[in-house]
Amino acid sequence: DSGVTQTPKHLITATGQRVTLRCSPRSGDLSVYWYQQSLDQGLQFLIQYYNGEERAKGNILERFSAQQFPDLHSELNLSSLELGDSALYFCASSVAGRPQETQYFGPGTRLLVL
Amino acid sequence: EDQVTQSPEALRLQEGESSSLNCSYTVSGLRGLFWYRQDPGKGPEFLFTLYSAGEEKEKERLKATLTKKESFLHITAPKPEDSATYLCAVRSAGNMLTFGGGTRLMVKP
Numbered sequence: 001d002s003g004v005t006q007t008p009k010h011l012i013t014a015t016g017q018r019v020t021l022r023c024s025p026r027s028g029d030l031s032v033y034w035y036q037q038s039l040d041q042g043l044q045f046l047i048q049y050y051n052g053e054e055r056a057k058g059n060i061l062e063r064f065s066a067q068q069f070p071d072l073h074s075e076l077n078l079s080s081l082e083l084g085d086s087a088l089y090f091c092a093s094s095v096a097g098r099p100q101e102t103q104y105f106g107p108g109t110r111l112l113v114l
Numbered sequence: 115e116d117q118v119t120q121s122p123e124a125l126r127l128q129e130g131e132s133s134s135l136n137c138s139y140t141v142s143g144l145r146g147l148f149w150y151r152q153d154p155g156k157g158p159e160f161l162f163t164l165y166s167a168g169e170e171k172e173k174e175r176l177k178a179t180l181t182k183k184e185s186f187l188h189i190t191a192p193k194p195e196d197s198a199t200y201l202c203a204v205r206s207a208g209n210m211l212t213f214g215g216g217t218r219l220m221v222k223p
Binding site: 002004043044100101 | 145146148150155156157158159160163165201203205206207210211212213214215216
C-alpha cells in the first residue's frame with residue numbers, strides 16, 4: 001500500500017459525459033501527478049501540481065482539467081468523453097515535486113466510456 | 115525529448131532461471147532512473163531509484179544497475195510471484211517522468 005488513495009475504483013459512463021476522478025496524496029506529500037495508461041500508449045504523464053499550483057503539463061487534452069485543493073487532494077476532470085478516453089488513470093505523489101524524488105502511485109481508476 | 119526503450123517486451127522463465135531486463139534511455143540531464151513493478155489492474159509499485167552511472171541497488175532477488183545509456187534489472191532465481199510487468203522510467207530536469215513500454219515477465223513453476 002503506497003499511501004496514495006484514488007476514488008472511484010471503476011467508472012462506466014457514456015460518450016459526451018463528464019466525470020471527476022479524485023486523489024489523496026501520501027501524508028506529507030505536497031506534489032500530485034496524474035497519468036493515463038492505455039493499452040496502446042503505455043503510461044503517459046498528464047499534469048503535475050505542487051501545493052495547489054500547476055507545476056508541469058504533459059500530454060493532457062484540452063477537454064481534461066485538474067486542480068489541487070488546500071487540503072492537497074486533487075481532482076482530474078474529464079469532459080466530452082470519447083471512446084478513446086477509456087483507460088486506467090493513476091495519481092502519484094511525491095514530497096516536494098523535485099525531479100529526483102520518487103513518485104508513489106495510487107491503485108488507479110479504471111474508466112470505461114461506452 | 116526523453117526516450118525510454120525496454121526489452122524484451124515479454125519474457126518467460128522457469129522458476130530459478132536467472133535473467134536480465136534491459137532499459138535503454140536517451141535523456142538530457144538525468145535526474146533519476148526509476149524501476150517499478152506493476153501487477154495487472156494495479157498501480158505501479160516502486161522498486162529502485164538510480165542516480166548516476168555505476169550505481170547498483172538490490173532488493174531480495176532483484177538487482178538494478180545503471181550505465182550512461184542503459185539500466186539492467188537482474189532477476190536471480192525468480193519465483194512465480196515475481197511475475198509482473200516491470201517498468202523503467204527516467205526523469206530529466208523537466209518534471210515529466212517518461213516511461214518505457216515495460217517488460218512482461220512470466221515465471222513458470
